[in-house]
Amino acid sequence: xxxxxxxxxxxxxxxxxxxxxxxxxxxxxxxxxxxxxxxxxxxxxxxxxxxxxxxxxxxxxxxxxxxxxxxxxxxxxxxxxxxxxxxxxxxxxxxxxxxxxxxxxxxxxxxxxxx
Amino acid sequence: xxxxxxxxxxxxxxxxxxxxxxxxxxxxxxxxxxxxxxxxxxxxxxxxxxxxxxxxxxxxxxxxxxxxxxxxxxxxxxxxxxxxxxxxxxxxxxxxxxxxxxxxxxxxxxxx
Numbered sequence: 001x002x003x004x005x006x007x008x009x010x011x012x013x014x015x016x017x018x019x020x021x022x023x024x025x026x027x028x029x030x031x032x033x034x035x036x037x038x039x040x041x042x043x044x045x046x047x048x049x050x051x052x053x054x055x056x057x058x059x060x061x062x063x064x065x066x067x068x069x070x071x072x073x074x075x076x077x078x079x080x081x082x083x084x085x086x087x088x089x090x091x092x093x094x095x096x097x098x099x100x101x102x103x104x105x106x107x108x109x110x111x112x113x114x115x
Numbered sequence: 116x117x118x119x120x121x122x123x124x125x126x127x128x129x130x131x132x133x134x135x136x137x138x139x140x141x142x143x144x145x146x147x148x149x150x151x152x153x154x155x156x157x158x159x160x161x162x163x164x165x166x167x168x169x170x171x172x173x174x175x176x177x178x179x180x181x182x183x184x185x186x187x188x189x190x191x192x193x194x195x196x197x198x199x200x201x202x203x204x205x206x207x208x209x210x211x212x213x214x215x216x217x218x219x220x221x222x223x224x225x226x227x
Binding site for chain 2: 031033035040041042043044045048050058090094099100101102103104106107108109
C-alpha cells in the first residue's frame with residue numbers, strides 16, 4: 001500500500017543535541033512538507049519541497065534543516081538552535097500536478113520530547 | 116488577523132444532533148478549502164474539500180463555502196460519539212506558493 005512512513009514515532013532528546021526525523025513516501029508525489037503541531041494549536045509549516053534538490057522555508061524554519069536528495073525522502077533535522085523543539089512533527093505530501101488545489105496526505109507523525 | 120480562524124471550542128453536541136463548525140480566512144483569492152479530522156495523538160485525515168461556492172455533501176458531512184464572506188463551514192449530521200475529534204480547517208491561499216494554511220482547530224465532543 002502507498003503511503004508516508006515517519007520514524008521514529010517517539011523520540012527523546014537531551015538539550016543541545018541534533019536529531020533527524022525520517023520521512024519516506026512511495027506515492028510518487030513531487031511535493032513534500034514538514035509541519036509542527038503544539039498542543040491545542042494548528043499545524044505550522046516548517047519547510048517544503050516541490051522537487052528534488054530544492055526546498056523552501058516555511059513560517060517557522062529557524063532551528064530546522066532539511067534535504068531532498070531523493071523524491072521519496074525528505075528528512076528533517078531539529079538542531080540545537082531550535083529553542084523549544086518539543087512538539088508533534090508531521091510529514092505530508094501532495095499529488096503531482098495538484099500543487100495548487102490538492103489535499104495533503106499525512107504520515108503518522110513523530111513526537112519529539114526534549115528532556 | 117490570523118490567516119485562518121476557527122473557534123477553538125470545545126463544541127459539545129448530543130448524539131444524533133447536527134454539529135456546525137465554522138472557519139473564516141483572510142486571503143480573498145483563496146481557491147481550495149479543506150476539512151481535516153484529527154483524533155487525539157493521531158495525524159490529520161481529510162474528510163472534505165470544496166472549491167466552489169455553495170454546498171458539497173458527502174454522507175453525513177456537508178461543506179459550505181461563501182467566498183464573498185470568506186467563510187467555510189462543516190456540518191455533521193446525526194453526530195456520533197466516534198465523531199469526537201478536533202476538526203482542522205485548511206486553506207490554500209492564492210499567493211501561498213503551494214502552501215496549505217491551517218486553523219487552530221475546533222474540538223468537538225459528541226455525548227452519547
